[in-house]
Amino acid sequence: MSHPGPRDGDLTVLVKSAGAGDQDAWDELVGRYTNLLWSVARGYRLEQGEAADVVQVAWLRLVEHLPRVRDPERIGGWLVTTVRRECLQVINARRRRGLPVDDKVLAAIPDHGAPIDSELLAREELADMWRAFESVPPRCQRLLRMLMADPAPSYQDVAVALDMPVGSIGPTRARCLGHLRTLLEPGGQPLEAPDE
Amino acid sequence: MSEQDQMIEQLRRAALIADPPPAALFASARAAFGLSRLDAELAALLHDSEESAVGVRGDGGGDAPRLVSFGTDDVGADVEIMPGPDGVALTGICSATVVAAAVQTPGSRVELAVDEHGRFRCDSVPGPVLRLELFTTTGRTVVTTWVRI
Numbered sequence: 387m388s389h390p391g392p393r394d395g396d397l398t399v400l401v402k403s404a405g406a407g408d409q410d411a412w413d414e415l416v417g418r419y420t421n422l423l424w425s426v427a428r429g430y431r432l433e434q435g436e437a438a439d440v441v442q443v444a445w446l447r448l449v450e451h452l453p454r455v456r457d458p459e460r461i462g463g464w465l466v467t468t469v470r471r472e473c474l475q476v477i478n479a480r481r482r483r484g485l486p487v488d489d490k491v492l493a494a495i496p497d498h499g500a501p502i503d504s505e506l507l508a509r510e511e512l513a514d515m516w517r518a519f520e521s522v523p524p525r526c527q528r529l530l531r532m533l534m535a536d537p538a539p540s541y542q543d544v545a546v547a548l549d550m551p552v553g554s555i556g557p558t559r560a561r562c563l564g565h566l567r568t569l570l571e572p573g574g575q576p577l578e579a580p581d582e
Numbered sequence: 583m584s585e586q587d588q589m590i591e592q593l594r595r596a597a598l599i600a601d602p603p604p605a606a607l608f609a610s611a612r613a614a615f616g617l618s619r620l621d622a623e624l625a626a627l628l629h630d631s632e633e634s635a636v637g638v639r640g641d642g643g644g645d646a647p648r649l650v651s652f653g654t655d656d657v658g659a660d661v662e663i664m665p666g667p668d669g670v671a672l673t674g675i676c677s678a679t680v681v682a683a684a685v686q687t688p689g690s691r692v693e694l695a696v697d698e699h700g701r702f703r704c705d706s707v708p709g710p711v712l713r714l715e716l717f718t719t720t721g722r723t724v725v726t727t728w729v730r731i
Contacts, residue, residue: 404615412615420611424603438607439710439730445611446688446711446728449618472730475632512596519593534593563586 401458416445419462422535423469426547429531430473431524440472462540466547518569526562533559610688617688622715622723625652625659630729652714652726659683659714663731669708670731676700676716684715686725707731 403411423444427437444465455461519530532544545552583591629651648663661674676683676696683694683702687709694702709731716724 407618409612409615413612416608416611420603420608424607425597428601434604438604441603441607442610442614442688443711443728443730445614446617449614450624450727452618453620475730479632512592512599515589515592516596516600519596530590530593531597533590534597536594536598560586563589566589
């Protein structure tokens with residue numbers, strides 16, 4: 387499978403073509419970024435329906451924004467920023483309704499949107515990997531969710547979405563994968579229990 | 583491929599099986615393009631009580647209506663959004679120059695009567711996102727940015 391990154395150089399052409407009314411160019415943008423935007427929203431532990439809504443609003447806003455795009459190469463950052471802001475609004479609304487929002491509390495809530503279905507996850511190895519992923523600390527989940535998006539995002543877009551310096555993504559990635567590796571070892575336990 | 587890259591690749595494959603974006607999301611994202619309104623002026627979101635309350639623990643704030651304001655330089659609307667049985671109910675007031683309005687979702691559009699004081703209401707908007715169209719006495723059309731409800 388190839389992963390044509392958003393920095394392939396034709397992003398400017400795509401954005402300008404979409405701005406000129408080219409539906410095919412728009413569809414290509416949708417194909418490139420929807421997985422990533424979904425990963426961002428799910429990384430914030432939004433329910434599936436909520437995640438779909440925030441991603442949809444980002445695409446609707448981009449339609450509005452197209453005539454005013456100054457730097458097409460940054461469209462990914464613009465989209466993830468929009469999704470992130472909407473995610474925070476959803477979390478804030480939960481807080482006001484008295485629902486749990488603390489990272490650790492959220493991590494303890496079973497995520498019904500991501501069932502481990504043995505039929506679907508035919509390969510036990512992938513099932514183990516996903517189970518381990520759901521046990522790493524929430525901050526790691528957010529980062530890894532983005533990094534695993536298909537196509538792979540640029541570190542620039544990841545930095546914007548997670549509000550962290552580009553330079554710290556590599557070391558944090560290594561640390562989070564270290565957590566994951568520990569969990570995948572026989573008898574591996576979460577390094578940071580979610581209900582502590 | 584490094585071991586770390588291999589782990590990310592495995593996660594990517596697991597995610598595509600365990601938690602892929604719904605197919606309908608791709609469809610609605612593609613369809614969003616058809617909702618472009620190059621003929622209209624865009625009214626920005628100027629205020630949203632849901633955003634301004636960030637970090638504030640509500641004292642019953644969850645039951646308070648949400649207030650949002652949209653505006654261009656000279657045309658705008660203030661809208662109260664209340665949860666209802668089928669989506670939300672809207673009550674609003676717009677600039678004196680607005681003579682008609684409509685509320686739009688990606689799949690529906692309802693025309694709203696605007697009274698002599700600029701007031702309008704709509705008892706049921708399905709969501710999950712909406713925008714308003716405002717029509718002025720001088721024939722201008724203003725659309726608001728989309729908001730999630």
